[in-house]
Amino acid sequence: MxxxxxxxxxxxxxxxxxxxxxxxxxxxxxxxxxxxxxxxxxxxxxxxxxxxxxxxxxxxxxxxxxxxxxxxxxxxxxxxxxxxxxxxxxxxxxxxxxxxxxxxxxxxxxxxxxxxxxxxxxxxxxxxxxxxxxxxxxxxxxxxxxxxxxxxxxxxxxxxxxxxxxxxxxxxxxxxxxxxxxxxxxxxxxxxxxxxxxxxxxxxxxxxxxxxxxDQYEVYAAAWPVKQKFAIKNADIVEHVVRKYDTFEEDDFKIHGYNREEMRTQKTVNAFEYLFGLSKYLVEKYDILAFNKNLAEDTVNPLAFELVNACLNDTDRIKTLYQNLYALDVNAFETALYKSIEFVRDSILVITKFKGNSRNANKIFHSKYQILSMISTTFKEMYAGVDFTQFSDTWQERRQKIARNLVQYYVYDIITNYWSEGGTGKIHSAAKPNRYMIEIPSRAWMVALDGFFERSMLRAEKKNIANPRSEEYVILNCIYLKTFTAMDQLSIDRFDVEHIAPKEQMRKLIEACDGDGLPISCIANLCYLPEYVNRSKGAKNFYQDKKYLQHIDLSEVESKYSFTESDDLEWMDMPYEKPEDFAVLREYYTDYCAKRFDKLKHLLCDSLEIKYEEIEPQETEVVQKVVVAKKSDDKPSKQVRFADKCIVRLAKVLNTDLVKVGRSSYRSTDGKRGYVITTSKMYTQGKREKYWFAYRTSPFDELSDCEEKYVVYGCKDENTLVVLPVPVIEEQLDRVNVSYDEDENISHWHMVFFRDTAGKMTWMLSRPNIEEIEINSFLV
Structure with missing residues (x-):
């Protein structure tokens, strides 16, 4: 009694x-x-x-x-x-x-x-x-x-x-x-x-x-049948259960009914012990499931409880999950579970094990419920009923589509934060019907990518620069899928996530004009770089470090890693010195990020076989190697670069064809005249428009045979061009401010133009005293 x-x-x-x-x-x-x-x-x-x-x-x-x-x-x-x-x-x-x-x-x-x-x-x-x-x-x-x-x-x-x-x-x-x-x-x-x-x-x-x-799982340990046991084949699962009980015995506690050697020999466990050990086993065996990997030996990891329930039930029935286990062949089920895990793992491997992750080998980009949803839904596609020794009749015809869609949903859900809310209930809703059998519309991709970029641009970083998050890693991994070769993936080289506009330099630019901060770690400012390349460059960008340029193939860096051109970062050489300059810095940086992210979107869509769809379709005009003056009457599209618009108008004004010979240099077809194009946005100083340019001599290397050389300065748009002969510029170089490289050599001269309300344009000379000289005669 x-x-x-x-x-x-x-x-x-x-x-x-x-x-x-x-x-x-x-x-x-x-x-x-x-x-x-x-x-x-x-x-x-x-x-x-x-x-x-x-x-x-x-x-x-x-x-x-x-x-x-x-x-x-x-x-x-x-x-x-x-x-x-x-x-x-x-x-x-x-x-x-x-x-x-x-x-x-x-x-x-x-x-x-x-x-x-x-x-x-x-x-x-x-x-x-x-x-x-x-x-x-x-x-x-x-x-x-x-x-x-x-x-x-x-x-x-x-x-x-x-x-x-x-x-x-x-x-x-x-x-x-x-x-x-x-x-x-x-x-x-x-x-x-x-x-x-x-x-x-x-x-x-x-x-x-x-x-x-x-917690609810400790309740299950008490509420589920303790003495009802079944035999399993997986000795590692048994060993995790043994370790749980051994933590008590190591502290001189005796466990009622526990016999270590008998458990190891017979491999018999109850339902709670099985799922307890299976959780520990899964987080060790599969990187994609390595959640709460460092829990104490006697602490429950709920992963297997949630995953097995999602595979066997259509609703949250973890409280009675033990009934499912006692009614099926656990060993056959376990083997089937591993196959579904490995199918999902292999499907998303191109993202999770991408070579660029080498510095974050243990980093998990996804949430627990996202991956459990993918595995459990795949499990239900692979197996019908309780026979886990045979695939379902529809599996072979559906597996390829599921594998393709798993990769896309993996990326899509991460960049949209789809799994940031909702738990096991959301897993079940994804399976009815199978969410991963439905292709994501291209327009949904465009909205998701643009939304992610806009959120990324809301950051205001100044002193504390954010490290790349899971979303950034996933997007970068997608982008580089087709640019990284098999040799890259198999080589011993390691890769860094690099800020194209470097963190330290951006921080100094913001501080110089007392700015509030900019989204320095925006996805559009990130790229992968080989470790040796990145470390040799230091704090300067690709185009500023002369020693760096001597040791790398710049065209390879641009085409394979950065997807930039020198013009994209020329704004970094401007002299930002006053509080009012921050608005200009922000505009240039925002424009640079928007343009580069558009390139990244195209690359991501190409890698994942997504149809790229313009939210507001525009025709893109490509400026050919030869700019023909008579074709310049065609109105350029908004997508054409500012510099390209300028050269089209110049060809029209000169009524001659211009041949592209360098990144920003052109010559007339007779080879006598050479032109270097550079552009500046407008920003204001008082009531006047102000334009800033960097004068460099390197672009003229391709024009050494030309008898006449000019720099074409595009001010605000292609309708305001200042065409200065090189001799006129060089005559005044001693009177303009300069910037130096790491060897104390002049890297560029600062060319500053003003335009007043009457349309008069002047060139500001800074040394020994400030003086402005009129340049209206050079306007075209």
């Missing part, structure tokens, strides 16, 4: 029985459904402090039985308190802290060493005594000479009252031993239950509604 009696146990009795060392042969064991040791250090300290102060600490619940002629008590409730009591009784000095030493005691020590009573000296005394006692395991029969000598050397300045100090310290720690003895004899009430042992899990569930609450 079931019943309860109340017994009084001393803390010493509890500790001894937990270690199977009780004088009356009593033994306390832990049930197999008991959760792990959950109290943190602070909770243990608070509990022991309550014992020291004589506060009530509640009751414990035992189930009484007899095993091996010993009265055995199964610890149903009170594991956390029992573990703290055992720790204190076996090593009380572990719970001794600085604040265990009173101010009065510190004052008495200072008097002995002839020191003034200063509060800051108390800390030193407490530190010395605490360090000393922490090296002991008891307060009994200690030798105090060394600690007394240490205090004397610290404070006495030649006077060594060793004997007096030893006596004071001895009395203090003997008082601590007396306190320990009093606590050891403290009585704690224990309720002893006798009755049907099968009722223990339900009792455990009901009484654990207070204190540190059970």
């Amino acid at each position: 079931a019943g309860c009696t109340c017994e009084n146990w001393s803390l010493q009795d509890l500790s001894s029985a937990l270690q199977d060392m009780h004088k009356d042969n009593k033994r306390i064991v832990v049930p197999m459904f008991q959760r792990g040791k959950r109290w943190k250090k602070a909770q243990e300290q608070k509990f022991i402090d309550s014992l020291i102060k004589g506060y009530p600490v509640g009751t414990m619940l035992f189930y009484e039985t007899y095993e091996d002629n010993k009265r055995t008590y199964i610890l149903v409730d009170g594991l956390q308190r029992g573990n703290s009591i055992k720790k204190y009784m076996t090593n009380p000095t572990e719970f001794f802290y600085d604040d265990s030493i009173s101010d009065e005691f510190c004052c008495s020590v200072l008097k002995l060493v002839h020191q003034s009573d200063e509060k800051e000296l108390y800390t030193k005394i407490r530190g010395i005594l605490t360090a000393f006692i922490k090296e002991q395991k008891t307060f009994k029969n200690l030798q105090y000479f060394s600690v007394a000598k240490q205090i004397a050397d610290e404070f006495s300045a030649g006077f060594e009252p060793i004997e007096q100090l030893i006596e004071v310290i001895k009395i203090f720690f003997e008082e601590r031993q007396d306190l320990y003895d009093r606590i050891a004899s403290t009585i704690i009430p224990v309720i002893v239950y006798t009755g049907d042992e099968n009722n223990l899990p339900e009792i455990f569930d009901r009484i654990n509604s207070q204190g540190t609450p059970l």
Whole structure:
């Protein structure tokens, strides 16, 4: 007959029985459904402090039985308190802290060493005594000479009252031993239950509604059948279960009904133990499932509970999931589960294992519920009913489409944050009907990509520059799928995520004009670079570091990694010096990001075989190698580069064909005249328009044979062109400001033009005094 009696146990009795060392042969064991040791250090300290102060600490619940002629008590409730009591009784000095030493005691020590009573000296005394006692395991029969000598050397300045100090310290720690003895004899009430042992899990569930609450999986450990077991083949799963129970035994707890060698030999587990071990096994075996990988051995990882339920049920039925397991061939199911995991893993491998991830080998881009949805939905496509030894009839005809769509949904869901809300319920909704059989419309892709870019551009980074997030890595991995060759993927080279407009330089530009910050880590400013290339470049961009340019193939960097041209970053060489310049910097940077992201969108769509769709379709005009003047009457599209529009208009004005010979250089068909095109946006200074350009001599290398050389300055748009002969420019170079490279050589000259409200254009000369000279005669 079931019943309860109340017994009084001393803390010493509890500790001894937990270690199977009780004088009356009593033994306390832990049930197999008991959760792990959950109290943190602070909770243990608070509990022991309550014992020291004589506060009530509640009751414990035992189930009484007899095993091996010993009265055995199964610890149903009170594991956390029992573990703290055992720790204190076996090593009380572990719970001794600085604040265990009173101010009065510190004052008495200072008097002995002839020191003034200063509060800051108390800390030193407490530190010395605490360090000393922490090296002991008891307060009994200690030798105090060394600690007394240490205090004397610290404070006495030649006077060594060793004997007096030893006596004071001895009395203090003997008082601590007396306190320990009093606590050891403290009585704690224990309720002893006798009755049907099968009722223990339900009792455990009901009484654990207070204190540190059970999570739902710890409830399953108690509520699911404990003794109903089945045999499995996977020894690694069994080993994880063994480790769970061994964590108790390592702390001298005995597990009721646990036989380590029998479990290893027979490989029999109950439903909870199986899913507990399967979770641990999955996070170790598969990188894509490595969530909460570093949990304690006795802590439940819910991954297998959620995944198996999603594979076997259409709704959230984890509470009764054990019924599914007892009704099927677990080993066949497990093999089938691995096949579905590996199919999903292999489908998205091009993204998750892309070579550029080498520095983040353990990084997971996806959320747990996203990957569980993909695996469980694939599992249901692969297998019909409960026969997990054969694929479903439709699997072979659907697998290729699913594999393709899994990659697309993997990327799409990450950049749209689809799985940021919703848990297991969202997994089930994705399976009815199979979401991954439905192709994502191209327009949805365009909206998703543009939306991600717009969110990325909302950042305002100045001092703290964000590291790339999962979304950025995923987009970059997609973009480079077709530019990285098989040799790149197999080589030992490593790759960095690089800011094309470098972080440090951007930070300095923002600070120079006292700006609020810019989205420096926007996706449009990121690229992969080979490690050796990136590290050699340092803080400068591709086009600024002359030494860097000598050691790399710039055309390869541009076509394979950066997808930029020198014109794209020329704005970085402008002199941003005043607060009003920040608006200009922001406009240039925003324009650069928008243009580069458009390139990235095209590359991503090409890699994932997505039809690129313009939200507002525009025809794109491509400027050919030969610009024919008579064709320049055609109105250029908005997509044409500013510089290209300028050269088209120049050809029209000159009524001649112009041949492109360099990135920004052109010559007439007779080869006599050469032109270098450079452009500037307009920004204001007072009531005037201001334009800034960098004059460099390198673009003229391709025009060395030309008799006449000109620089064509596009101001705001192609309708305002200033065409300056090179001799006119060079005549004034000593009077304009310059920038230098790392070798202290001039990298470029600053050309600053103004235009007033009357249309008069001037060129500002800065040295030795500021002077403006009119250049209207050079306007075309």
